[in-house]
Amino acid sequence: MRITDGIRYLRSIKTVAEAALRFDRAARVAATGKRVELPSDGPAAYASMLAHSERLKRLDVRAEVLGRTTSDLEIAEGSLASATDVVAHVREIAVQMANGTLNAADRTGAAAEVRSLRATLSGLANSKGQNGYLFGGTRVDTAPFDTNAAYQGNLDALRVEVADGVTESVSLSGADAFTASGVNGRDAFVVLDALTLALGANDLTGIRDSLDAIDGVLGQLSNVRADAGAKIDRLRAAQAFATDTTVLVAKGRAAAVEADPIQAFSELTRAKTAYEQSLEVTKKLLALSSLGQ
Incomplete structure (x- = not known):
């Protein structure tokens, strides 16, 4: 694997990880109906929820x-x-x-x-x-x-x-x-x-x-x-x-923590698509790297 291919692969792995996190959060929001449960979901909204x-x-x-x-x-x-x-x-x-x-x-x-x-x-x-x-x-x-x-x-x-x-x-x-x-x-x-x-x-x-x-x-x-x-x-x-x-x-x-159902499922669909696409890109990079060796 050439250096350029290695960099692309690492970037692809990072993209997959980010897409996985987005997909996981979107799935959680869609399942619970809550967009804020943890401080990391939004510090201001989380503080408002606690108050x-x-x-x-x-x-x-x-x-x-x-x-x-x-x-x-x-x-x-x-x-x-x-x-x-x-x-x-x-x-x-x-x-x-x-x-x-x-x-x-x-x-x-x-x-x-x-x-x-x-x-x-x-x-x-x-x-x-x-x-x-x-x-x-x-x-x-x-x-x-x-x-x-x-x-x-x-x-x-x-x-x-x-x-x-x-x-x-x-x-x-x-x-x-x-x-x-x-x-x-x-x-x-x-x-x-x-x-x-x-x-x-x-x-x-x-x-x-x-x-x-x-x-x-x-x-x-x-x-x-x-x-x-x-x-x-x-x-x-x-x-x-x-x-x-x-x-x-x-x-x-509710306004501070609850998600709009339509928006939540739309985001879930988008996040799933992005995750699947990132996996496909990574697979292709691996395949190209194998051919080039």
Whole structure:
């Protein structure tokens, strides 16, 4: 083989190698539908892919947290609705027992019913969701009310991210709902205990006086329930925004890494042809070299 033939042969081998790499990449792109998987596929596009992927992970985490938190708030709102029904029933009993035509035995029976309703109210005040207790502030691992109905929670607010750098309070105050912590607040359990005592003592004045206190409890339950509804609406809006953002980011990631199917298969065809042609050229060079020896 002459020197000139040797140079041609080496160039041909290089061309075959380059064509093989092109063919391999084109085959991979056509098979996976992705034009960028490695840094060597395009540094800028690869960096864009990583950035979009990281953002999608954050959005997935946010969506999961928002979903759990919204579910807990819905449970809390339901518990407050049930608590309102319980206290409203207590009020009905108080109104009925304030009737002077009833006797002590009637009121003793009513006292037992109010005592039972108090236990139901205590259970509702200690409601739990996926993230823990619902009415104890940030103390989600501890029942907000002990066996004596003393508040064990705190006034700190749980917060979740609803947008980049933006957080929202998602706590509902058990203190505001069930205790006398707020302005003109009423302790629901103290009010029910006072009514139970008045009923047991056949104390008409005490029974009648309990109505204003019961109305106060109903009012504060209504206020906290309204707060729950407003927070649920805001979280649902944040979920919708996160979903829309996820779609946009996913499209951006696709634009950075995904190949156009038609272009991918066209490139595969061209790369295959180039590879086959380079092999043929190399074979011919080898044949000529053999004849010349």
